[in-house]
Amino acid sequence: MTARITAVPPSYLSRTLYPRVTVAEYHQMIEDGAFGDGDRIELLEGYLVQKMSHNTPHSVAVQKLIKRLVRLAPPGWEPRSQLPITLSDSEPEPDGLLAKGDETTFAAHHPLPAEIGIVIEVADSSLHTDRNDKGRIYARAGIPVYWIVNVADRQVEVYTNPDTTANPPAYRTRTDHRPGDPVPVVLDGTTTSAIPVNELLP
Numbered sequence: 565m566t567a568r569i570t571a572v573p574p575s576y577l578s579r580t581l582y583p584r585v586t587v588a589e590y591h592q593m594i595e596d597g598a599f600g601d602g603d604r605i606e607l608l609e610g611y612l613v614q615k616m617s618h619n620t621p622h623s624v625a626v627q628k629l630i631k632r633l634v635r636l637a638p639p640g641w642e643p644r645s646q647l648p649i650t651l652s653d654s655e656p657e658p659d660g661l662l663a664k665g666d667e668t669t670f671a672a673h674h675p676l677p678a679e680i681g682i683v684i685e686v687a688d689s690s691l692h693t694d695r696n697d698k699g700r701i702y703a704r705a706g707i708p709v710y711w712i713v714n715v716a717d718r719q720v721e722v723y724t725n726p727d728t729t730a731n732p733p734a735y736r737t738r739t740d741h742r743p744g745d746p747v748p749v750v751l752d753g754t755t756t757s758a759i760p761v762n763e764l765l766p
Contacts, residue, residue, distance in 0.1 A: 574608065574609060574611070574697050575692050575693050575696060575697055576608060576611070576613045576693055576697055577611070579613050579614040579615075579616070580611045580612060580613055580614075581605065581612045581613070581614060582612045584609075584610035584611055585607070585610060585612065586610065586653070587607065587650060587651075587652070587653065587654075587655060590607045590612070590655060606648070606654075606655060606656050606657050607653075607654055607655040607656070608654050608656060608697065608698075608701060609653050609654055609697075609701060610653050610654075615657070616689060616690050616693075619688060619689070620766075621688055621715050621766040622686050622688045622689075622715060622766075624766035625686045625713050625715055625764060625765060625766050626645065626646070626659050626660070626686050628763060628764055628765075628766070629645070629659060629660045629684060629686065629713060629764055630643060630645040630660055632759050632763060632764070633645075633660055633662060636749060636756070636757040636759065637662055638751065638756045638757075640664060640665070640666075641662045641663065641664060641665075641681060641751060642662070642663050642664070642665050642666055642667065642669060642670070643660070643661070643662055644660070644661050644662075644663060644670075644675070645659060645660050645661075646658070646659055647674070648674045649661065649663075649674050649675045649676070649677075649680060649683070650673065650674040650675070650676055651676075651677060651701065651704070651705040652704070652705065654701050654705075655674070656698065656701065658683045658684060658685055658698075659684055659685050659686045659713075660682075660683075660684035660686075660711075661675065661680055661681075661682060661683045661684060662680070662681045662682045662749075662751060663675040663679045663680050663681065664679045664680075664681065665679065677705040677706055677707055680707050681708065681709065681750075681751040681752060682708075682709040682710075682711060682749065682750070682751065683702055683707050683709070683710050683711070684710075684711040684712075684713065685698055685710075685711070685712050685713070686712075686713045686715065687712050687713065687714050687715060687716070688715040688716055691712070691714060691716055691717075694712050695712065695721075698710075699723060699734065699735060700732050700733055700734065702723075702726070702735075703723075703726040703727065703728065703730070703733040703734050703735050704726075704728055704732075704733035705726075705728075706726050706728050707726065708724065708726065708750075708753075709722065709723070709724055709750055710722075710723040710724075710726075710735060711723075711747070713764050713765070715765060715766060718742070718743060718761075718765055719740050719741060719742045719743075719761065720740070720741045720745075720747045720761050720764055721738060721739075721740050721741075722738070722739045722740075722741065722747065722748075723735035723737065723738050724736070724737045724739070724750075725737045741761050742761060743761050743762050743765065744760075744761065744762070745760070745761050746758035746759065746760050746761075747759050747760070747761060747764070
């Protein structure tokens with residue numbers, strides 16, 4: 565018998581805009597023009613959530629991250645930044661990821677869990693949400709590797725071995741990398757390269 569997932573009060577509830585919707589309903593709202601060009605919204609566990617504003621350290625870290633993903637992505641892996649991925653009840657827009665394919669693969673759909681090798685969030689004021697809510701969401705989807713570039717504590721947290729049946733879902737393993745350490749880029753269980761922590765922090 566599959567364990568029932570107990571609802572955990574999300575830390576983002578204060579930023580929700582509407583009652584809960586499905587991914588399909590969210591897509592229809594986008595097609596119907598429900599949101600303006602300036603609206604910064606993502607779907608988290610069925611909630612439409614106003615995204616937090618970026619401060620300068622966050623913006624610098626995101627820019628450094630995507631430059632390195634572009635440079636180090638092996639053939640067959642597409643780097644993306646702040647673009648949607650489609651999960652069962654969520655459509656977050658992570659700060660970085662590597663997905664299987666190339667620039668044409670996602671012309672008709674956003675990356676799905678089976679297509680994602682690494683998902684990355686840059687955390688400063690959003691650290692609690694990224695560790696708890698986003699960690700739960702990505703673990704539930706079975707995404708194999710989740711990084712948090714933790715600007716506040718100057719480290720990169722690497723979460724692996726998602727337990728999709730835990731209550732709530734969570735990653736079994738966390739490894740912290742500090743300045744001077746390399747962060748291994750692991751895709752489909754193989755280390756393809758590494759990025760020094762210093763190169764990811766502002």
